[in-house]
Amino acid sequence: MEIPRHWRIKSQRYGxxxxxxxxxxxxxxxxxxxxxxxxxxxxxxYIFSGRGEVYSFTxxxxxxxxxxxxxxxxxxxxxxxxxxxxxxxLTDLGDASVEIxxxxxxxxxxxxxxxxxxxxxxxxxxxxxxxxxxx
Amino acid sequence: xxxxxKSSLLLIPDRPVGFIGYGAYVPRYRLPGSAVARxxxxxxxxxxxxxxxxxxxxxxxxxxxxxAARNALARAGIAASELxxxxxxxxxxxxxxxxxxxxxxxxxxxxxxxxxxDWQFACKAGTEAIVxxxxxxxxGMGKYALAIGMDTAQGRPGDQLEYxxxxxxxxxxxxxxxxxxxxxxxxYSFVTDTPDFWRRQExxxxxxxxxxxxxxxxxxxxxxAAETLLKETGTSASDYRFAVFHQPNPKFPQRAxxxxxxxxxxxxxxxxxPVIGNTYAGAALIxxxxxxxIAQPGDRILVTSFGSGAGSDAFALxxxxxxxxxxxxxxxxxxxxxxxxxxxxxxxxxxxxxLAMK
Numbered sequence: 001m002e003i004p005r006h007w008r009i010k011s012q013r014y015g016x017x018x019x020x021x022x023x024x025x026x027x028x029x030x031x032x033x034x035x036x037x038x039x040x041x042x043x044x045x046y047i048f049s050g051r052g053e054v055y056s057f058t059x060x061x062x063x064x065x066x067x068x069x070x071x072x073x074x075x076x077x078x079x080x081x082x083x084x085x086x087x088x089x090l091t092d093l094g095d096a097s098v099e100i101x102x103x104x105x106x107x108x109x110x111x112x113x114x115x116x117x118x119x120x121x122x123x124x125x126x127x128x129x130x131x132x133x134x135x
Numbered sequence: 136x137x138x139x140x141k142s143s144l145l146l147i148p149d150r151p152v153g154f155i156g157y158g159a160y161v162p163r164y165r166l167p168g169s170a171v172a173r174x175x176x177x178x179x180x181x182x183x184x185x186x187x188x189x190x191x192x193x194x195x196x197x198x199x200x201x202x203a204a205r206n207a208l209a210r211a212g213i214a215a216s217e218l219x220x221x222x223x224x225x226x227x228x229x230x231x232x233x234x235x236x237x238x239x240x241x242x243x244x245x246x247x248x249x250x251x252x253d254w255q256f257a258c259k260a261g262t263e264a265i266v267x268x269x270x271x272x273x274x275g276m277g278k279y280a281l282a283i284g285m286d287t288a289q290g291r292p293g294d295q296l297e298y299x300x301x302x303x304x305x306x307x308x309x310x311x312x313x314x315x316x317x318x319x320x321x322x323y324s325f326v327t328d329t330p331d332f333w334r335r336q337e338x339x340x341x342x343x344x345x346x347x348x349x350x351x352x353x354x355x356x357x358x359x360a361a362e363t364l365l366k367e368t369g370t371s372a373s374d375y376r377f378a379v380f381h382q383p384n385p386k387f388p389q390r391a392x393x394x395x396x397x398x399x400x401x402x403x404x405x406x407x408x409p410v411i412g413n414t415y416a417g418a419a420l421i422x423x424x425x426x427x428x429i430a431q432p433g434d435r436i437l438v439t440s441f442g443s444g445a446g447s448d449a450f451a452l453x454x455x456x457x458x459x460x461x462x463x464x465x466x467x468x469x470x471x472x473x474x475x476x477x478x479x480x481x482x483x484x485x486x487x488x489x490l491a492m493k
Contacts (some may be wrong), residue, residue: 014201014242037348047244069492071191091193092163094476108201108242109193110229121229123197123238133466134209 002114004123013124014108018084020046027082051130051133052080055089057098066112074098078127092128103130145367145437146322147267148273153315154452155213155279156308156461158206159198159291159424161411161471164189171297172482175465187301187412187484189478190287194302194459195229200285201242201304207281210316211308215244215487218308219277220268221251221469224260224416225304226255226334227287229242245281258381259303259442260284260416264324266448268309279310284440286415292489293339299384299408303471304417305424316457317427317436323361323449325360332443343443349387352445357381357391360447361439365395368451375451376434379405379422380442383413391439404429416442425468430454 011017018029021042035042057076074090104127111122168182200223221240221393228235236251246434256258261284268280285304290296290298312318333353334341378397380388385408392402419440484490
């Protein structure tokens, strides 16, 4: 059981809530309270738009513990339009083939259950191909 | 109209309210009726629907509610922190104990000054939440309240419900009428104890009373609710450009509409069951979102839900000018329906957890 670990980062996981540096204005994700660019204190909340593009990707057919029931799936590095790169699963691909540079948008999905079917459900960001319309 | 002059039956808050935002959600997978028929070879008739929407492996009422609510917030143009309630009606809450609403409120950014709760009244849990939201906003307790009807509907393998039990729903933000894209002129709730369909604690699939689900349940409650609303508001079917009814299959709402004096033209745009199935607590509300996507200022809309057990909530709506600039701010219901990946029965069985993994 890893309840505190998941609970602590729920805002960034559910809604891509990061930080913006008040000194150099760089956007920070995940939030770390210290700017990785200028080293200044950066605690101001910033909600990312959720739009970005695939920087690189790979498909998993043999998932790690907790992900066995959802294989196969594709994990990608997503370059957010504000700059940071995050690692996340792609979802709702349908028959679409994944390509580097493919525009994607964030959705909040069920990631896995903590342990067996009695465990808490863990939700967080995934990305899907852009194209439904405005948000 | 002062309180003493109001009809004693209608639900009309002291402060006029309406929908200031709405948002639909339909998952992308579709199971054709023919795929169900191929496996179960039912004796009578074919599939009542072309296909139904099926939630993916990483979707449930919480994730679907989050997306519909984000669409509703985009149209409303308010911050999530302005919501004083996040209420979700469903038959498929992922937890037996632990609210869906807390996860949804947190994901939207609506925490911490917010009332949150999950509603249960079979297929009318979503409209029940809307009635409560009307009370909260209409009494002045809060300016905005979010009410959602969403389901990943259950049906036992081999039951006729397998054809129709679909996934989807819609979210509505209730707020002051002067900010509304559709004003709620009146609501009316009609309830009796009628055991037409139920699911006992810890049971995976619902039971239903076969033909008992028709006349004494669906038709009696829908008809009584809509007829009383029409009578008490002094309106008739011809005053409404659109009507939306709970839609467990295509035939029931068509017959209910016809008995109340509505024609096919008035119900066709809100009749989504042939292409997404019966989304239970989401069914009437996503029918309404499809209508709001095309309605014009001044149009009147009658919406009547039905929940087994049993009851109906009926609403008389009037669309305002605000619809024109707000509806384009989020994906339309039609865009979600057009996004489509067909799956076979085996994939459906896996997606819906009907496959024993251990």
